[in-house]
Amino acid sequence: MDNSAMDQALDWLIQLEHCDAQQRQRFEQWLDADQAHVEAFAQAQAMWNSVPLQQVAAGLEQQARPARSRPLRRLWKPMASAAVLLLAVFNFTNLPLRLEADHLTQVGERQRLQLQDGSSVLLNTDSAFSSQLDEQHRSVRLYQGEAFFNVPDNRNRPLEVEAGPLHMSASSTDFAVRYLDGEARIQVQRGAVDVRNTQGNTRISLSAGNSLRVGPSGIGQPEPMSHNDLAWVQGRLIFDNRPLGQVLTELRRYYPGWIINANSALDDVAVTGNYRLDNPLDVMRSLAQITSASLHELPRVVILN
Incomplete structure (x- = not known):
């Protein structure tokens, strides 16, 4: 199911x-927009009403306020904390992915890799990656997440990269690949890459300064990159007049817990900022301040209102 x-x-x-x-x-x-929403909400309700979750929530409430008791249906804050704890178990037990990938990063972690062919890779948060480099193969695969590649010149044997519907060949180039929710995005910083859709015969050469999306329906049109697109490579998260809803969606990828916006009116508030990625909680505090919102901090749960 879509996370x-x-x-x-x-x-x-x-x-x-x-x-x-x-x-x-x-x-x-x-709910009506997508059948996946219906299935996700049914699963979330089942977990929310489950006995284990209510037991954990009651324990959290008792620890916080031992002298008082409340009906379980009013314990929504500890219920949220308990839900995050259970979700953490579900999210980190993806055994097939762990068996396939050579390298995985946890939420909020970045990892630098040096490949045998001289290429270097920076894995971003919550990513899974594998490589096969020998006399017959020079290929890598991004199962999920995001990676930045620096590929040395070897035009006789370009590096083959796969990510969902994307297949690309690269030599003497710097580029990023992002694969989330069934869509791959390529951003070329230096040189050029050859891109094709694994479900069809469409091919395109993507040059420096451009980005491209490849999804189940095919290859999109090249678009100019924003100067903020690769800020994560430098450990930054930069937004220029972006809706808060989009900012929170991106920030959730780096926070090892649950970020909740309880006031949907805030989604459209435009925000601008240059933030460090290594402390998403500080980013949330800053966003609350500039949007005049209140922030409630719980164990692994942050609620904006």
């Missing part, structure tokens, strides 16, 4: 605890 659909479903579970008619209507529209 982003589950994140949104859990977010809606929190919002529906105290929602008005307008929020309820937006929830219904979200």
Whole structure:
């Protein structure tokens, strides 16, 4: 199941605890938009109402306020904390991925790799990667996440890169590949790469300063890169007049817990900032300040309101 659909479903579970008619209507529209949303919400509800989750939530509430007791359905904050703990177990037990990948990064982690052919790779947060480099093969695969490649010149044997629907050949170039939710995106910083869709025969040469998306429906049109696109390579997260909803979506990739926006009116507020990636909680505090929102910090849960 799409992780982003589950994140949104859990977010809606929190919002529906105290929602008005307008929020309820937006929830219904979200539910009708995709069958994956229906399945994710059903799964989230089942987990939310499960006995283990309620037991963990009750324990968290008792630790926080030992002298008071409340009905379980009112314990939404400890319920959110407990849900994150259970989700962490589910998210980190992807055994097939662990068996296939040579290298994995945890949420918030970056890892530098030096390949045998002289190429270097920087893996971004929550990524899985493998390589096969020998006399017959010079290929790598990104199973999920994001990676930045520096590939030396070897035009007789270019590096072959696969990521979902994407297959590309590269030599003497610097580029990034991002593969999330079934779509791959290539961003070329130096040189050029040859790109094709694994589901078809369409090919394109992508030059420096351009980006390209490849999805299940085929190859998109090249677009100019933004100067902020590869800020993560330098350990930064840069947004220029971007809606807060988009900023939070990106920030969730780096926070090892649950970021909840309980006030949907904040989604469209434009924000600008240059942040360090190694402390997403500080980023959340800054975003709360510049949007005049309140921030509630719980164990592995941050709630913006």
